[in-house]
Amino acid sequence: DSGVTQTPKHLITATGQRVTLRCSPRSGDLSVYWYQQSLDQGLQFLIQYYNGEERAKGNILERFSAQQFPDLHSELNLSSLELGDSALYFCASSVVQGPHNEQFFGPGTRLTVL
Amino acid sequence: AQKVTQAQTEISVVEKEDVTLDCVYETRDTTYYLFWYKQPPSGELVFLIRRNSFDEQNEISGRYSWNFQKSTSSFNFTITASQVVDSAVYFCALSLDMEYGNKLVFGAGTILRVKS
Secondary structure (H helix, E strand, O other), rough: OOOOOOOOOOEEOOOOEEEEEEEEEEOOOOEEEEEEOOOOEEEEEEEEEEEOOEEEEEEOOOEEEEEEOOOOEEEEEOOOOOOOOOOOEEEEEOOOOOOOOOOOOOOOOOEEEE | OOOOEOOOOOOEEEEEOEEEEEEEOOOOOOOOOOEEEEOOOOOOOEEEEEEEEOOOEEEEEEEEEEEEEHHHHHEEEEOOEEEOOEEEEEEEEEEEEEOOOOOEEEEEOOEEEEOO
């Protein structure tokens, strides 16, 4: 158990809908990362927050947004969902930011868009 | 380009065999960090090791060992005396500094199947 929690574990929804994925980092970790794992794209970095501020962005679609709250939990919002958004979404956290830090991953949220 | 290549898509071995998973990386940075993660069938990503670019010492942890060679831009992972529980997808990743943050760039992963 990495100490990172994600809810829900599974989510099934329809095209055009909006969903929110939630992540609680390990106690004391200030940095949160979101990654998407799909069969065609593999594991892709989406976005990073550090102590409430956005710090780095990957190939995140405009339909997706995220935020990190004062209690350091983070939410990833996905809207106008398409079939291709079906994937496993991981949240990871690290103590501080910086490429030397290990990122500890949560169990993921499996999103299925029908 | 900054990327990670894991050329072996899938490897099957019989229990107790040794197996090496290859990882080749490309980066223009002089200081960088490499990671290995394991994704068992349950789906979570488990951190295995971190290596920085200025430490070329090989590392051994139990049945696991890692060989980092800057000259060939490789960071290979060997499991000695493999066990069925080692069956998983293994990812090599390069940690990159971005302007105000950082991210992991993953290889495509190698599926390891260990048969009894």
